[in-house]
Amino acid sequence: MPTLATDDLNIYYEIHGEGPPLIFLHGLGSSTRDWEYQIEFFAGRYQVIAMDFRGHGQSGKPPGPYSVQLFAADTVKLLKALNLGPAHIAGLSMGGMVAFQMAVDTPELIASLTIINSGPELVFRSFAERMAFLQRSLIIRCLGIKYMAQVLAKILLPEPHQKTLQKQLLQRWAQNDKKAYLASLQAITGWSVADRISAIQAPTLVISADQDYTPIAFKEAYIARMPMAELAIINNSRHLSPIDQPEQVNTAIQNFLSRHSPA
Numbered sequence: 561m562p563t564l565a566t567d568d569l570n571i572y573y574e575i576h577g578e579g580p581p582l583i584f585l586h587g588l589g590s591s592t593r594d595w596e597y598q599i600e601f602f603a604g605r606y607q608v609i610a611m612d613f614r615g616h617g618q619s620g621k622p623p624g625p626y627s628v629q630l631f632a633a634d635t636v637k638l639l640k641a642l643n644l645g646p647a648h649i650a651g652l653s654m655g656g657m658v659a660f661q662m663a664v665d666t667p668e669l670i671a672s673l674t675i676i677n678s679g680p681e682l683v684f685r686s687f688a689e690r691m692a693f694l695q696r697s698l699i700i701r702c703l704g705i706k707y708m709a710q711v712l713a714k715i716l717l718p719e720p721h722q723k724t725l726q727k728q729l730l731q732r733w734a735q736n737d738k739k740a741y742l743a744s745l746q747a748i749t750g751w752s753v754a755d756r757i758s759a760i761q762a763p764t765l766v767i768s769a770d771q772d773y774t775p776i777a778f779k780e781a782y783i784a785r786m787p788m789a790e791l792a793i794i795n796n797s798r799h800l801s802p803i804d805q806p807e808q809v810n811t812a813i814q815n816f817l818s819r820h821s822p823a
Contacts, residue, residue, distance in 0.1 A: 564641050569620030571638055573611040577603030580671070580821050581647035584610045585635065585655030587800075588744055589736050591617030597806035598650075602814070606648070606821075611638055613658070615740030624743030628654075628751045632661035639669055648817060650674035652802060654748055657682065663764075664756040672820045673764040674813055677772045677799050680782055681752030693749060700742060709733035716798050725803060757786050764789040765816040767809060769797035792816075 563570040574592055576599050584595040592610035602608050612619035613631050635658060639645050648671045651659035656678025663670050684690040699708050712733065713726040764786055768779045770793055783789040792812040797805040 563618075564638050566634065566637055568622050569614050569634075571611060571614070571620070571634055572618035573609060573638060574599075575642075576608045576610075577606055579606040581639075581644040582606040582608050582817070583635070583639070583644075583647050583649050584608065585649065585651035585658050586610070586613065586616070587653030587655055588748065589616070589733055589741055590652070590655075591732070593617070593732060594652075594800075594803060598802055598810060598813075601806075601810045606817075607644075609638075609642070609644070609647075611635065613654075613744070615737065615744050621737045621740040624739070624746070626740075626743045626747040628657050628661050628747055629665075631658045631747070632665060635662060636666055636669065645669040646671040648672045648674070648821060650676065650813060651678060652676040653678050653799065654744070657748060657751060660753050660757065660760075663760045663762055664753050667760070667762065670762040672817065673760070673762050674767065674816065675764065676767045676809070677769055677774075677801055679754075679774060679778060680757045681754040682748050683750060683752050683754075693745070697742065697745060700738060700745075705736050705738055705741065706730075706734045716800050717804060718798075722804065729800075754782065757782060760786055761788060763816075763820045765792060765813065766790070767792050767794060767801065767812055769794045769799065769801045769805075771796075771798045772801075773799055790816075 563572050586594055591612050595610045599608050615621050646669055649659045656675040659673050660680045709730050713729045717726045766779050766783055768776050783791055794801045794805050794808045802809045
């Protein structure tokens with residue numbers, strides 16, 4: 561699969577299918593591989609593009625600091641190099657943050673937004689929230705990426721029938737670069753475009769798992785400030801909804817896109 565050479569890194573990306581462009585943006589510590597259920601489903605109707613952010617997967621891993629604005633700028637470079645846009649953008653977690661950043665900075669490139677288990681800011685409102693992120697950083701620094709993967713696998717994929725998904729997460733997560741992961745974790749901490757989302761005119765689907773880190777009420781609150789946003793809830797799901805409930809997620813996205821795409 562191809563890469564795009566920019567000033568300071570190579571961006572790995574994949575293209576599947578033909579039709580209106582649909583870009584999938586992964587979460588922290590993830591990569592294009594974690595969109596496999598979505599790529600298979602949508603490639604028959606869309607030109608599906610999945611990319612690895614800097615510091616992730618098969619993209620370059622230059623020294624930090626990183627920022628959400630930098631991730632968004634890398635994504636814009638790829639879209640322009642491929643002569644794509646406006647495009648449908650779907651982002652999970654950190655990828656949803658990047659999608660929000662793109663929507664406020666380069667609205668002309670956005671045909672629609674799908675925000676999965678994410679929001680327009682990651683600002684700590686309590687001591688407990690701050691400690692949760694500090695704990696993750698300390699675990700990685702002191703015990704390593706593999707140990708963090710074990711913790712996350714038990715939290716995010718705890719059900720007996722998810723053993724195969726657990727093993728997959730452990731295998732993939734263990735391949736993360738420690739320094740790049742910490743730079744990415746720092747990049748999203750304290751980030752916000754919450755004061756700008758009322759200007760987003762692109763149709764927006766917000767997908768929330770019923771057991772996500774942030775409650776449904778958090779998503780409802782920011783949706784109320786967006787003129788073209790709607791909510792879909794994924795049942796019996798945690799933070800990795802595209803993996804633990806791919807059928808529900810794919811159906812929600814397809815129903816949304818069918819109203820906002822000529823595909």
